[in-house]
Amino acid sequence: MNTETLEKMRQMRLLGMHQAFKTSLESNEPTPMSADELVSMLIHSEWDDRRQRSMERAVRNARFRYSATIEALDYSDDRKLDRNLVHRLGSGDYIRKGSDVLITGSTGTGKSYLASALGHEACQQGFKVLYANTARLMASLKMARADGSLVRELLRIEKQDVLILDDFGLQPMDAQSRSTLLDIIEDRHGKRSTVITSQVPVGGWYDIIGEQTVADAILDRLVHHGIRIELGGESLRRKGKEKNAG
Numbered sequence: 382m383n384t385e386t387l388e389k390m391r392q393m394r395l396l397g398m399h400q401a402f403k404t405s406l407e408s409n410e411p412t413p414m415s416a417d418e419l420v421s422m423l424i425h426s427e428w429d430d431r432r433q434r435s436m437e438r439a440v441r442n443a444r445f446r447y448s449a450t451i452e453a454l455d456y457s458d459d460r461k462l463d464r465n466l467v468h469r470l471g472s473g474d475y476i477r478k479g480s481d482v483l484i485t486g487s488t489g490t491g492k493s494y495l496a497s498a499l500g501h502e503a504c505q506q507g508f509k510v511l512y513a514n515t516a517r518l519m520a521s522l523k524m525a526r527a528d529g530s531l532v533r534e535l536l537r538i539e540k541q542d543v544l545i546l547d548d549f550g551l552q553p554m555d556a557q558s559r560s561t562l563l564d565i566i567e568d569r570h571g572k573r574s575t576v577i578t579s580q581v582p583v584g585g586w587y588d589i590i591g592e593q594t595v596a597d598a599i600l601d602r603l604v605h606h607g608i609r610i611e612l613g614g615e616s617l618r619r620k621g622k623e624k625n626a627g
Contacts, residue, residue, distance in 0.1 A: 401426035449498035486612030
């Protein structure tokens with residue numbers, strides 16, 4: 382009977398229950414449970430298994446640049462990274478409020494790693510996250526505009542609880558990219574969170590976006606209520622090379 386039950390659990394994809402029941406049958410130590418305790422154990426096992434698989438799927442779908450955690454961040458004084466602020470962000474409150482996070486700093490100071498760490502933390506809490514290099518995303522959306530799938534792609538982006546736009550501003554935007562970025566920011570404003578990383582200080586974003594009216598519309602939605610983090614210190618990549626060389 383137990384073998385049949387295990388097989389039915391497997392076929393119904395009740396993998397958490399299957400593993401928990403199988404483990405309990407294989408245990409050499411007798412652990413008598415009441416019917417209520419057994420049902421509770423199986424349900425909790427299935428719940429935990431599905432939650433874990435959901436988080437792993439969310440991380441895969443996000444396509445982060447780094448496998449990062451907020452615990453592994455460098456909080457050295459010269460980096461100007463507020464540990465308390467990072468842990469408040471890690472709680473996911475900014476996502477529930479639909480707030481944006483703007484991370485700036487020189488090359489190599491860990492902007493992308495910080496954004497990836499916040500994204501991983503969001504996935505752990507069940508939020509949907511999409512990580513994208515800004516230039517590559519704009520290029521793919523140009524192709525979507527050409528083949529008629531732009532609206533579908535914008536709807537997919539809008540549904541993400543957190544959108545991470547990495548390396549914003551490495552090259553000036555053309556008219557199509559400006560228009561697309563405005564659509565994205567407008568769709569998400571006050572409802573979903575956008576995390577942006579850039580080597581360029583926020584004051585220089587007007588020049589990157591280009592057309593003044595569009596730049597005003599985009600930055601008005603991002604900057605005035607966005608949480609700003611400006612990283613300092615020397616390049617972490619250079620520091621890592623020096624450490625390895627030593």
